[in-house]
Amino acid sequence: MSNILFIGAGRMAEAMFSRLLAQPKRLFKTIYISNNTSKTHLAHLAERYDVQPVTNWTDVVDDVDAIILATPPSTQPEQLRTLSPLIRNQIIITIAAGIGPSILENHLPEGTATAWIMPNTAAEIGASMSLYTFGKHVNASQKTLTENILAAIGTYEELPEEAIHNLTALTGSAPAFVYEFVLQLENAATSYGISPTQARKLVVAMLHGSASLLAKTNDPVALRDAVTTPGGATAAGLQSLADHQFGDMLTKAIEAVNAHAKARKN
Ligand SMILES: NC(=O)C1=CN([C@@H]2O[C@H](COP(=O)(O)OP(=O)(O)OC[C@H]3O[C@@H](n4cnc5c(N)ncnc54)[C@H](OP(=O)(O)O)[C@@H]3O)[C@@H](O)[C@H]2O)C=CC1
Ligand SMILES: O=C(O)[C@@H]1CCC=N1
Structure with a gap:
């Protein structure tokens, strides 16, 4: 051995x-x-x-x-x-x-x-x-x-090596983005008067359920759309994310990780 x-x-x-x-x-x-x-x-x-x-x-x-x-x-x-x-x-x-x-x-x-x-x-x-x-x-x-x-x-x-340089942000670092997302949702939850413990329970259980469903169906588009009742409230939230460049923010965060990691090449 x-x-x-x-x-x-x-x-x-x-x-x-x-x-x-x-x-x-x-x-x-x-x-x-x-x-x-x-x-x-x-x-x-x-x-x-x-x-x-x-x-x-x-x-x-x-x-x-x-x-x-x-x-x-x-x-x-x-x-x-x-x-x-x-x-x-x-x-x-x-x-x-x-x-x-x-x-x-x-x-x-x-x-x-x-x-x-x-x-x-x-x-x-x-x-x-x-x-x-x-x-x-x-x-x-x-x-x-x-x-x-x-x-x-x-x-x-x-x-290939080059792909790993580019995807380090996605698999290595993005778990930190997920935990930051959790913390921001918890902040929003406590701002409505519930305790940090209750906020943690809500957010972690929601995330666990969402991740489990995603693992089961492997179809994030269908899952997102199933939440988004036509003419309903979720669409307003997704529109607000789009208005605030949620996609661009994530792209920039990924690029920032990769730029930092690649700068260490020697
Ligand atoms: N954390 C993560 O999620 C991930 C990290 N990585 C990579 O893993 C590596 C370690 O990261 P992480 O575990 O977070 O860092 P930590 O700071 O937790 O650990 C670094 C370790 O390296 C030791 N160390 C530092 N300098 C030397 C040296 N000159 N000789 C011997 N040992 C040394 C430290 O010892 P001491 O405490 O005595 O200083 C410590 O044990 C990094 O290269 C990072 O890119 C990759 C993927 C994910
Ligand atoms: O923060 C870092 O540099 C390391 C690389 C991927 C996750 N942690």
Whole structure:
């Protein structure tokens, strides 16, 4: 069985390794985790999960088959420099916004196996919609290992590197847009005098019902139209959203994420 190393043990790494550990059939013998400064946080994670914290990740590189870079994108070139002389036949997988396999390959010895996974935080419950792509030098068992990780954390779609740059906003960041949408609806609800707890219950249950119906029918147009009674009240609300450029706002938000992520390319 393979061993795996997470460099970076923050929110996204925890969402991923907690799910890897929750699989009925064990995927990895040892999951090593490491971070930059916070040894207390590593110790806390090791108490909570069956992971092996390491102070110097360079000590275990030789013992692992896959290395997941779950650190801020700006720090990854430095980690790749440190990794380069230590690589034998491990696959190097980044989850960083803006860092595809071609960037990894530029920083690593010729022939190194690389992959890019763009997950989201629903990985924690096995419901991430993850995008992924491989570099040029990945063998069949490394592909299987990567796809086992993807399957453990949710649904996955293989796309070209450039598409993942463009869609990072949609699958990686847009969950934050959804939660912001929830908070704004809650603000509207409490402005009519109900408690924050009641507002939370209303909005979360409405969203859950809507998402479940969407998962069942896969037809957002029909579902929107079914709510919109001809000549009724919902149409006025949709018109107000259109008048305030709701579609443009989302497009601009997606473009802003992608511009920021791409600016980190190096
Ligand atoms: N959060 C999300 O929804 C998603 C995040 N990502 C990507 O995941 C990566 C991590 O994001 P996220 O989990 O949100 O960030 P966090 O801030 O929660 O975690 C970052 C982790 O990286 C560690 N770290 C920072 N610098 C170094 C370094 N030089 N060497 C080793 N470890 C280091 C931090 O350690 P310490 O705490 O000790 O500083 C921390 O454990 C990013 O590249 C992001 O683009 C991708 C998809 C979704
Ligand atoms: O905010 C970020 O940069 C990362 C990338 C996708 C989600 N979170």
